[in-house]
Amino acid sequence: MRVARSGSALIAAAVLAAALLLGGAPSSLARTAKKKHGGKPPAAADFDVKLPVLGTRLAEFPPGQGKAAADLACLQCHSASMAAQQRLTDKQWAKEIDKMIGWGAAVPADQKDSLLAYLVANFGPDNDRFEPTVTRPVGR
Amino acid sequence: MATPSFSRRRFLAMAGGAALLPSALLGAAAEVVSKDRRRMLQVNGYAIDAETPLDALTSFITPNDLFFVRHHWNPMYPDAKRWVLVVDGEVETPVALTLADLKRLPRAEATCVLQCAGNGRGLFRPPIPGVQWRYGAVGNARWTGARLKDVFAKAGLKATGRHLHTFGSDKPPEKVPPFHRSLEMEKALEDAIIAWEMNGAPLPALHGAPARLVVPGWAGDHWMKWLTRISPQPEAQKGFYMETAYRFPAKPGEPGQPVPPEETRPLTELFVKSNFTEAPARVKAGTAATLRGFALSGTPDIARVEISDDGGDTWKEAALDPRHEPYAWRLWSFRWEPKSEGKATLHARATDGSGSVQPKEAVWNPSGYLHNAWQAVEIEVTA
Numbered sequence: 001m002r003v004a005r006s007g008s009a010l011i012a013a014a015v016l017a018a019a020l021l022l023g024g025a026p027s028s029l030a031r032t033a034k035k036k037h038g039g040k041p042p043a044a045a046d047f048d049v050k051l052p053v054l055g056t057r058l059a060e061f062p063p064g065q066g067k068a069a070a071d072l073a074c075l076q077c078h079s080a081s082m083a084a085q086q087r088l089t090d091k092q093w094a095k096e097i098d099k100m101i102g103w104g105a106a107v108p109a110d111q112k113d114s115l116l117a118y119l120v121a122n123f124g125p126d127n128d129r130f131e132p133t134v135t136r137p138v139g140r
Numbered sequence: 141m142a143t144p145s146f147s148r149r150r151f152l153a154m155a156g157g158a159a160l161l162p163s164a165l166l167g168a169a170a171e172v173v174s175k176d177r178r179r180m181l182q183v184n185g186y187a188i189d190a191e192t193p194l195d196a197l198t199s200f201i202t203p204n205d206l207f208f209v210r211h212h213w214n215p216m217y218p219d220a221k222r223w224v225l226v227v228d229g230e231v232e233t234p235v236a237l238t239l240a241d242l243k244r245l246p247r248a249e250a251t252c253v254l255q256c257a258g259n260g261r262g263l264f265r266p267p268i269p270g271v272q273w274r275y276g277a278v279g280n281a282r283w284t285g286a287r288l289k290d291v292f293a294k295a296g297l298k299a300t301g302r303h304l305h306t307f308g309s310d311k312p313p314e315k316v317p318p319f320h321r322s323l324e325m326e327k328a329l330e331d332a333i334i335a336w337e338m339n340g341a342p343l344p345a346l347h348g349a350p351a352r353l354v355v356p357g358w359a360g361d362h363w364m365k366w367l368t369r370i371s372p373q374p375e376a377q378k379g380f381y382m383e384t385a386y387r388f389p390a391k392p393g394e395p396g397q398p399v400p401p402e403e404t405r406p407l408t409e410l411f412v413k414s415n416f417t418e419a420p421a422r423v424k425a426g427t428a429a430t431l432r433g434f435a436l437s438g439t440p441d442i443a444r445v446e447i448s449d450d451g452g453d454t455w456k457e458a459a460l461d462p463r464h465e466p467y468a469w470r471l472w473s474f475r476w477e478p479k480s481e482g483k484a485t486l487h488a489r490a491t492d493g494s495g496s497v498q499p500k501e502a503v504w505n506p507s508g509y510l511h512n513a514w515q516a517v518e519i520e521v522t523a
Contacts, residue, residue, distance in 0.1 A: 047176055049153050054209070060183040077213060079185025087267040096269055104314025126265065132181035135190065137205035138346060 054135045059084050066118025069111040073100065083123055085130040090120045148290025156389075158372075171199035173206060180206065183271055187211035188346070191276035196415045197434060200463050200471055201251070201455050202279030204338055209346050210256050210277060210360065212319050215310045218366055220350040225334070228307065229371030232296025239350055240334060245286040245294070248333050249438070250356050252437045252467035253280050257359040257386055257407050260502070260511025266396045268508035275415055275515070279435070280469045281356040284333035288328045292372070295323075301372025304328045306353060309366040321386075322377035323355060323362050331356050334367060356467035357438040359407050359510065361386045382406070390507055395504035412498050413512035414490035415470070423480050423518040429519065431458075431474045437492035440466030447474045448487045452500060452514070478521040487514040 058081040060105065061070045074083055093116055101107050107115060182190040190209045192202070202311040220239060226232040255278040262272030271277075288304070303322045312318055323332075331519050336343050337427055343349040348365025355362040361381070376382060387404035414435035423429040435442045441464055446455035461471035470490075489498040502513040 048178060049398050051179055054182055054190055055182055055188060056182065056185055058182065064244070077316070078187070081184050082271070085183060085262075085272040086269055088269055089266075092267075092269055103316040129273070132183045132191070135180045135182045137178050137180060138190070138207070138209060139344060 048136045051134055051136045054138055056133060056135065058133050062122055064118060064122070066111075066121075068112040069107065069115040070118055073097075073105045073107045073115060075085075078104070081130070081133075083119060084127075086123045087125050087127045088119075088123065089125055090116065092117045093123075097111075171201070173199055173203065178206060178489075180209075181276065184211075185274070187213045187215075189271050191271075191273055192279060192332075196278065197279065197415075198432065198470070198471075200280065201339055202281055202342060202459065204281070204344055204347070205402050206478040207254075207279040207281065207338075207347065208256065208277045210271075211310075211346075213312050213316065215309065215345075215366060215499070217345050218309045218350060218368065223350050225351065225367060225369070226369040227295045228369070230291070230298040230301030231372060232298065233294075235295050237291070237294075241350065242291070242334060242336065243252040245290045246314050247284065248287045248290075249282060249284045250331065250333055250354060250467065251280065251282045251465045252354070252356040253410065254354075254360055254363060255277060255410055255436070256277075257361045257509045258345045258507070260513075261508030263511050263513070264395075264502065264504055264508045266375050268506065269411065270508055277360075278469075280434070280436075282337075282339050283333055283335040284337035284340070285333045285351065285354065288332045288334065288370075291370075292329065292332065297329075297372060298499055300374050301325055303373050303376045304371050305369075305371040305377045306362075306364040306367065307369040307371070308348070308352075308364045309368050317379050317380035319364075319378050321362065321364060321381055322373070322381055323358070323408075324374055327355065327358070334370075334494045351398050357409050357440070359386070359410055359438075361407065385468060385507060385510070387507070388509055389503070392503045393505075395440075397506075399506050405507055410436060411502075411510045412437035412439070412442075412490050412492040414488040414498060415515050416486075416488060417519045419486070419517040420519060422522055423476075423478060425478055425521050425523055428475050428477045431476055431486065431488075431517070432472065433458075433488055433490075434469040434471050435490035436469040437490065437496065438467070439492045439494045439496060441493045442470035443491045443493050445470070445474075445488060445490045447476065448489070449476065449479075449484055452487060452489075458488070476519075481521045481523055484519050484521055486517050486519060489514050 058079055061067050061080045177196040180190040186208055188211050192206050192208050196206050224234050224236040226240055257275035259273045261268055261270050262274050302325050304325050305322045332350050335353045335354045351367050353364045386407050388407050389399045390403050390405050393399050414433055415436055416433040418432040420429050435445045445458040448455045458472040458474040464470050491497045498512055500514050502511045
């Protein structure tokens with residue numbers, strides 16, 4: 001299962017992330033991007049412009065049983081990338097889940113096992129799918 | 141750049157005199173990271189975490205827009221116009237200082253490395269939970285502001301104020317503990333700065349505007365961003381980010397094994413390390429290749445960087461760039477002449493002023509801090 005990264009989802013996610021980042025205020029990053037592009041397609045030679053803006057939400061959790069629990073528990077404070085980059089054993093994931101529940105993560109008692117199974121199945125010790133997203137320099 | 145300060149002039153003098161002045165003076169401006177390398181590697185969407193690719197860390201001064209970004213959670217940026225820094229606790233006169241108040245204090249500058257404590261966490265095996273930083277949660281910048289020493293001369297530090305408690309404006313979500321920290325007052329008074337400029341520009345919001353703490357030589361967890369309050373206290377700060385996080389085993393243990401809290405100590409100085417920033421993928425036998433990189437340590441200064449092409453059996457010294465300050469990184473270059481065709485593996489290791497040598501393996505620790513194992517690069521030598 002690959003972490004989905006479709007273009008339109010990426011743009012929508014960037015706006016969402018930017019809104020979250022600034023507590024609902026219009027994002028200066030998004031504004032800069034809009035001003036810079038001015039509605040015209042970016043020049044092909046401009047390496048920076050071809051790259052997404054820092055602040056992109058990056059990833060969706062992969063489909064599967066337990067995705068809804070992961071969305072509910074994790075996305076309030078992290079983008080899915082935070083979990084998607086981990087390579088943890090079931091013991092390590094169980095510890096993380098308990099830590100996050102203690103910190104306020106919403107994990108209904110009847111979903112805890114499926115959440116653990118989902119995280120281990122997707123982001124277990126042999127998870128080698130995560131790659132950072134190449135973005136523009138900050139604030140240009 | 142505003143008026144050169146005393147420390148800048150002293151640095152230039154130290155850097156080797158008139159012959160070096162042009163390159164030293166031009167500094168960052170003379171060293172432009174080439175356009176095709178100007179990018180960031182974002183590892184978290186929100187809270188934003190992004191590291192710099194090693195091949196963009198080629199300049200003595202890391203440009204602000206290529207400097208790694210680390211957040212614990214979505215920040216709440218202070219309004220610089222209404223911002224004040226509260227100085228209270230074990231002081232004779234608690235004060236609230238505006239940015240203008242701080243700017244009336246003697247101007248202090250330091251060029252030094254900021255490295256995330258977790259830089260390299262993704263390289264540890266077995267894996268450790270947390271942001272999987274590889275090499276680029278590090279940069280070298282010129283920080284300008286006021287010395288803590290001068291701030292406390294104004295407020296009147298009491299002898300009982302032995303630990304500086306620091307607070308920023310960011311607030312955690314839900315029941316997540318706040319990022320409250322403290323550091324020993326001795327270090328704070330020695331060389332820490334409240335900085336409002338980064339590389340001659342106002343401190344960017346992502347890096348802690350309007351002002352942040354700069355603690356030369358110490359890991360980034362001490363460099364509180366969006367600083368709102370500093371408070372000397374008799375005891376160290378308590379809480380998750382002091383008692384559980386940002387601690388290191390007092391003695392190396394078995395990889396993968398937990399370490400009881402009483403056998404840990406707070407992280408302070410950065411460990412000596414070096415990285416490659418430029419190395420060709422292939423080189424023709426009989427020709428030379430130039431390798432470049434940086435080296436850093438929490439102990440002044442970098443004494444040497446060595447390169448091995450035989451897995452560490454023998455080492456040859458790299459040339460050190462003349463620019464240095466005690467806690468800045470040191471750029472290096474090495475001319476490598478391959479002996480034979482085939483795949484070669486090269487390693488770099490640094491030694492600091494106290495004689496600490498970068499180890500082949502990093503000390504595995506439960507939170508994955510301060511990875512400093514030798515980095516390897518592979519070069520194919522062709523006929």
